[in-house]
Amino acid sequence: MRKLSFFLIFVGFVLSGSLQYFKVSGIRGAVIPRNDIDSAVIYIMVKGGSGYDPAGKEGLAELLSSLLTKGTDKYSAREFAEKTETLGSTVTAYAEDEALYIYGWSLKEHFDETFSLVADALLHPSFPEKEIAKEKRRLVTSLAQKWDEPGYLASEVFRSKLLAGTAFGREATPKTVERIDRKDLVNYHHGFFNKANVFVVVAGNVSPSRARELVKKYLASMPSGRAAKFLPLRTRTLETRIYIVDRPQAPQTQIRLGYLAPALPLREMVTRKVANYILGGGGFSSRMMKVIRSQEGLTYGIYSYFTGFRRGDYFAVSTFTKNETVGKTVGLILKLIREFREKGATADELRRAKGYYLGGYPLRMETPLDLAYRVLNSELYGYGRDYIHWERKFVPPLGLREVNRAARRYFHEKPVVVVCVGPAEKIKPQLKNFGPLEVIKPPRF
Amino acid sequence: MRRFVLLILFLAPTWALNVKVQKEVLPNGLEVLLVPNPNTPVMSFQVWVRTGSRNERPGITGISHMLEHMMFKGSRHYGPEEHARIIKENGGEVNAFTSEDKTVYFDNISPGKIDLVARLEADRFMFAKIDPGAFASERKVVYEERLMGVDNSPFGKAFELLQGLTFMAHPYHWPVIGWPSDILAYTAEKVRQYYEERYNPSNVFIVVSGGFNRDAVVTTLKKYFSSWKKGPKVPPVVTREPQQKGPRYAKVYMKVHVPFLFAAYRVPPYRSQDIPALEVAARILGQGRSSRIYAKLVEEKAVAMQAGGGIRPMMDGGYFFTYLMVNMGKDLDEAGNEMFSIVENFHEGKIEPWELEKARNQILASMVRNLERAFYVGYMVGESYLNTGDPTFFLKRLEAYRRITGEDVKKAAEKYFKFQKRNVVYILPQGGEK
Numbered sequence: 001m002r003k004l005s006f007f008l009i010f011v012g013f014v015l016s017g018s019l020q021y022f023k024v025s026g027i028r029g030a031v032i033p034r035n036d037i038d039s040a041v042i043y044i045m046v047k048g049g050s051g052y053d054p055a056g057k058e059g060l061a062e063l064l065s066s067l068l069t070k071g072t073d074k075y076s077a078r079e080f081a082e083k084t085e086t087l088g089s090t091v092t093a094y095a096e097d098e099a100l101y102i103y104g105w106s107l108k109e110h111f112d113e114t115f116s117l118v119a120d121a122l123l124h125p126s127f128p129e130k131e132i133a134k135e136k137r138r139l140v141t142s143l144a145q146k147w148d149e150p151g152y153l154a155s156e157v158f159r160s161k162l163l164a165g166t167a168f169g170r171e172a173t174p175k176t177v178e179r180i181d182r183k184d185l186v187n188y189h190h191g192f193f194n195k196a197n198v199f200v201v202v203a204g205n206v207s208p209s210r211a212r213e214l215v216k217k218y219l220a221s222m223p224s225g226r227a228a229k230f231l232p233l234r235t236r237t238l239e240t241r242i243y244i245v246d247r248p249q250a251p252q253t254q255i256r257l258g259y260l261a262p263a264l265p266l267r268e269m270v271t272r273k274v275a276n277y278i279l280g281g282g283g284f285s286s287r288m289m290k291v292i293r294s295q296e297g298l299t300y301g302i303y304s305y306f307t308g309f310r311r312g313d314y315f316a317v318s319t320f321t322k323n324e325t326v327g328k329t330v331g332l333i334l335k336l337i338r339e340f341r342e343k344g345a346t347a348d349e350l351r352r353a354k355g356y357y358l359g360g361y362p363l364r365m366e367t368p369l370d371l372a373y374r375v376l377n378s379e380l381y382g383y384g385r386d387y388i389h390w391e392r393k394f395v396p397p398l399g400l401r402e403v404n405r406a407a408r409r410y411f412h413e414k415p416v417v418v419v420c421v422g423p424a425e426k427i428k429p430q431l432k433n434f435g436p437l438e439v440i441k442p443p444r445f
Numbered sequence: 446m447r448r449f450v451l452l453i454l455f456l457a458p459t460w461a462l463n464v465k466v467q468k469e470v471l472p473n474g475l476e477v478l479l480v481p482n483p484n485t486p487v488m489s490f491q492v493w494v495r496t497g498s499r500n501e502r503p504g505i506t507g508i509s510h511m512l513e514h515m516m517f518k519g520s521r522h523y524g525p526e527e528h529a530r531i532i533k534e535n536g537g538e539v540n541a542f543t544s545e546d547k548t549v550y551f552d553n554i555s556p557g558k559i560d561l562v563a564r565l566e567a568d569r570f571m572f573a574k575i576d577p578g579a580f581a582s583e584r585k586v587v588y589e590e591r592l593m594g595v596d597n598s599p600f601g602k603a604f605e606l607l608q609g610l611t612f613m614a615h616p617y618h619w620p621v622i623g624w625p626s627d628i629l630a631y632t633a634e635k636v637r638q639y640y641e642e643r644y645n646p647s648n649v650f651i652v653v654s655g656g657f658n659r660d661a662v663v664t665t666l667k668k669y670f671s672s673w674k675k676g677p678k679v680p681p682v683v684t685r686e687p688q689q690k691g692p693r694y695a696k697v698y699m700k701v702h703v704p705f706l707f708a709a710y711r712v713p714p715y716r717s718q719d720i721p722a723l724e725v726a727a728r729i730l731g732q733g734r735s736s737r738i739y740a741k742l743v744e745e746k747a748v749a750m751q752a753g754g755g756i757r758p759m760m761d762g763g764y765f766f767t768y769l770m771v772n773m774g775k776d777l778d779e780a781g782n783e784m785f786s787i788v789e790n791f792h793e794g795k796i797e798p799w800e801l802e803k804a805r806n807q808i809l810a811s812m813v814r815n816l817e818r819a820f821y822v823g824y825m826v827g828e829s830y831l832n833t834g835d836p837t838f839f840l841k842r843l844e845a846y847r848r849i850t851g852e853d854v855k856k857a858a859e860k861y862f863k864f865q866k867r868n869v870v871y872i873l874p875q876g877g878e879k
Contacts, residue, residue: 038462039814085803086735141770148599148700250597252589252593284530294582299586299589321589322589355536356533359554363536367817444702
């Protein structure tokens with residue numbers, strides 16, 4: 001126990017002692033120096049993301065993120081790639097629901113140059129027409145290709161059905177991507193890429209003063225503007241619905257099951273997280289894994305999680321099983337949720353869950369990228385600075401009463417949305433008793 | 446007791462990586478590699494077994510992987526999955542993986558838990574249960590894993606076929622997870638026999654990396670592993686893959702919207718002196734947006750959504766692989782031929798100095814990045830030791846990368862990236878069979 005405490009203090013020191021927040025030239029950020037390693041990372045979050053795509057032009061944020069490094073005022077797409085890769089650096093941009101991200105990782109000796117490349121991509125993308133056409137073609141093909149993977153298809157259909165009617169339930173399609181033009185990209189960039197809307201994290205082998213200098217040197221010219229308002233989200237699933245995406249020749253069925261849930265303040269979010277660990281989030285320690293994999297041999301993997309947005313979350317269970325055992329697997333999942341809600345966790349389960357989160361705290365902070373991502377999450381979800389050390393602050397005092405209250409409040413077996421990707425003819429009869437059922441055809445491109 | 450210390454410090458600043466490996470050998474022959482790093486609060490404890498799918502035979506393909514699963518199903522003092530639960534409740538990560546050449550078990554956890562980890566690992570390595578009831582259930586789990594990763598996945602299917610096409614005689618021919626009929630055929634008794642023959646100190650070594658107290662680790666390992674009895678070595682693999690005299694092709698029709706291909710050219714074993722030049726060639730050809738394949742097919746001609754390649758060195762010879770996913774409506778054959786021409790004519794053109802510099806920097810950067818995690822430090826040391834007997838071989842090789850010239854790279858490419866040595870798997874949409 002003394003050793004564990006030492007390492008908690010060690011990690012706490014690394015973060016508490018070194019994590020410094022700053023505001024430089026109107027830009028907010030944080031720096032986490034680590035001089036024991038040979039690399040550094042600049043990670044920038046721009047609030048916005050796919051949820052803010054204009055109606056009918058879904059795919060815009062994703063397209064924009066891929067175009068940030070495909071031509072700037074200074075470099076062509078090819079020059080940018082050659083320059084970055086010759087340094088051995090990585091510069092990557094991507095879009096999520098409520099934010100776009102760009103990060104640059106490099107050896108410490110190439111960090112200044114890598115930082116300047118990230119800044120160039122962030123502030124001065126030129127959106128060349130030729131590159132837009134190419135990226136649109138690639139995006140459409142990648143949509144089709146991803147949908148060929150049953151696991152991805154199940155997750156996408158589940159999200160779209162669960163979040164239908166909200167900004168996050170919309171999907172990019174070839175048609176919506178085709179409608180996007182250069183003007184949309186430029187407008188989106190003008191609308192979101194401003195000082196009020198970004199947060200910058202510098203981590204690794206770079207001093208706090210140098211980090212501030214780099215922010216000032218390369219990012220100070222970013223325009224001022226307004227922060228994006230967070231989008232609303234319904235937080236209650238209204239009725240149970242079963243959807244089967246028919247793939248007649250599939251040898252196995254992918255299953256997703258879940259419901260909408262409220263966004264919570266940090267302390268309560270941690271309580272729910274610990275409860276979920278016991279039910280389905282804890283791997284071999286979870287009830288779902290014990291029963292559905294270890295006892296019944298129905299699947300190779302099953303896990304549950306809460307994920308979501310600033311204004312709401314959703315609960316999801318993800319697994320797969322052979323076509324003959326889909327009904328049995330869905331039934332067992334619902335039974336486990338019901339039992340957990342009604343009877344709660346045991347003291348032993350809670351002890352194990354708390355041990356996992358508290359003891360694993362150092363493992364989740366091992367690299368600069370791990371640290372940077374945690375700081376950005378805290379900023380996006382508005383959890384405040386307590387989020388950096390949430391394990392240490394909120395897990396030790398958690399009792400069985402709080403966890404079982406969370407089990408009653410945040411877990412239920414109906415209403416739920418269930419999506420199965422597999423042969424409808426075989427799985428439909430197994431699911432008819434769970435609720436209204438609809439067979440849908442896989443998307444065609 | 447043998448003990449030696451290797452300290453590798455490269456002189457040129459850009460290439461300076463400091464990894465210290467100490468080796469201990471217990472009286473029963475069990476080798477232990479210690480890789481200390483006082484700056485990390487994480488310890489990675491890895492048990493490497495010198496058996497994988499290359500050590501199997503038809504009828505029991507996948508048995509190494511099946512045994513890996515059974516190692517989580519209980520031992521003399523712990524019940525099914527209890528090992529995993531105990532590691533998790535102590536904040537650790539526990540898992541294992543099987544490949545063609547090895548089976549590796551790992552626990553990533555706070556260093557203060559060394560006694561716990563060593564006790565758990567020793568118990569399952571010396572006294573695994575492998576009981577028929579648990580086996581029957583776990584076999585179903587493995588079957589589901591295969592359906593998910595291979596039979597219900599276009600990429601998984603393509604990869605399995607590619608390896609089967611590239612190796613005709615060598616055990617690399619069959620998939621690590623095994624053929625479905627074999628998974629359904631072997632018994633708990635067969636798996637137990639495999640365990641008793643292979644899992645002994647002659648075929649196992651331990652790697653511990655990260656922030657730990659050396660003396661505590663050595664004392665603890667002696668305490669728990671010294672009574673483990675020596676056993677026979679895994680029989681050597683004698684089959685050598687015959688020379689390939691012509692290209693091989695396979696076409697599979699599946700429910701896909703986007704046709705794609707995977708291709709492979711065999712390369713020599715991990716320890717071969719040709720590998721550094723081939724890795725540089727692979728990076729110039731296929732790694733990143735400025736690589737030749739991507740620049741031509743995705744950027745310049747815009748016929749592909751994704752294209753590239755890399756090298757996969759293995760104990761008895763691996764392969765250089767390429768992949769190509771064409772944009773909707775584009776011709777896969779045409780784009781594929783263009784890609785093969787880039788690869789197979791690579792040795793004829795000039796390699797630009799910036800391309801060499803890029804490949805070298807990428808190799809160094811990826812190593813630095815891996816060295817940030819205790820797990821990867823242990824993995825790189827283990828892989829080096831398994832393949833060469835030298836735990837710091839991967840660091841010594843950095844010098845070879847630094848010295849490589851464009852001519853070396855072209856010479857290696859000319860030797861291995863030939864039309865006659867090409868293996869290609871096409872995954873095509875159903876309905877195009879006629």
